[in-house]
Amino acid sequence: MNKDLRLPPWLTKPISDPARTRRVKETIAELGLTTVCDEARCPNRVDCFSRGTATFMILGDRCTRDCRFCAVSHAEPMAPSPDETGRVVEAVKRLGLKYVVITSVTRDDLPGQGVEQFAQIIRAIRRDLPGVGIEVLTPDFGGRLELVDVVLEAEPDVFSHNVETVRRLYDTVRPDADMDRSLKVLKHAADARYGGLIKSALMLGLGETRLEVDAALRDLRRVGTDIAYVGQYLRPSRSHLKVERFIPPEEFDDIRETALRMGFAWVSAGPFVRSSYEAERAVEALVGNVCS
Numbered sequence: 001m002n003k004d005l006r007l008p009p010w011l012t013k014p015i016s017d018p019a020r021t022r023r024v025k026e027t028i029a030e031l032g033l034t035t036v037c038d039e040a041r042c043p044n045r046v047d048c049f050s051r052g053t054a055t056f057m058i059l060g061d062r063c064t065r066d067c068r069f070c071a072v073s074h075a076e077p078m079a080p081s082p083d084e085t086g087r088v089v090e091a092v093k094r095l096g097l098k099y100v101v102i103t104s105v106t107r108d109d110l111p112g113q114g115v116e117q118f119a120q121i122i123r124a125i126r127r128d129l130p131g132v133g134i135e136v137l138t139p140d141f142g143g144r145l146e147l148v149d150v151v152l153e154a155e156p157d158v159f160s161h162n163v164e165t166v167r168r169l170y171d172t173v174r175p176d177a178d179m180d181r182s183l184k185v186l187k188h189a190a191d192a193r194y195g196g197l198i199k200s201a202l203m204l205g206l207g208e209t210r211l212e213v214d215a216a217l218r219d220l221r222r223v224g225t226d227i228a229y230v231g232q233y234l235r236p237s238r239s240h241l242k243v244e245r246f247i248p249p250e251e252f253d254d255i256r257e258t259a260l261r262m263g264f265a266w267v268s269a270g271p272f273v274r275s276s277y278e279a280e281r282a283v284e285a286l287v288g289n290v291c292s
Helices: 018-030 045-050 084-095 115-128 145-153 167-173 179-191 210-222 249-262 280-287
Strands: 055-058 099-104 133-137 158-160 197-204 227-232 266-269
Touching: 018 084, 055 084, 055 115, 084 115, 099 115, 115 133, 115 145, 133 280, 145 179, 167 210, 179 197, 179 210, 197 210, 197 280, 210 227, 210 249, 227 249, 249 266, 266 280
Parallel strands: 055 099, 099 133, 133 158, 158 197, 197 227, 227 266
Antiparallel strands: none
């Protein structure tokens, strides 16, 4: 049996002053919103909150899928909130965000998988807060490409969908997902030439080999992905998959260089890299400041 590995020194973070995160936490609570930062127990959430930013998770806090790496609750979901769009826009306004990331739980229970909520929020931010950069991190929508089009037609600056792991580990890590289905979603978004950037992310430490990592990155580049994020899997609780290996920073550096040689426009790779962490950096580097 694989025992829990001891956390290496490069995965420790200094304790932060709780007062620095209070404004974001109070705003989120007052507006009754959910962040993936809290629900997924992201190791960067204190850093993000202290900088006045967060990644909003829409369509509730209960996912219809049960990925074995994810801390988000797997339970029967509730009906989408009709006023969620307004509350998200108000949070962006109160926090003074210049770049916002919107993600969601997977809603296989809904006829449209909740896609219209993504589109409504993008359009509302564009209308009420012009100049704010918008990135969406979507589920695979069951592979229904017409639903992907609904999001693209609202014109986010970045369309992101994470493959999360290598092909061999899908049955273990993401039993309700499919690598080819995710690649099809990304390819469709890239082929649509809608004007935004295409992004995806991998997490390492679940037993994948370096050859498998490189193969996954080649697949992502082949379908037109512009931006790749690669980070370390950290076990949210003892009921989740164990960490098989902690990848040292120098190996992440090598992965980044390899991915850049494959043709990605931007690659972030490191122990604390997460797909929505400092997400605006890639956009600013590639297309300039989208936030006027």
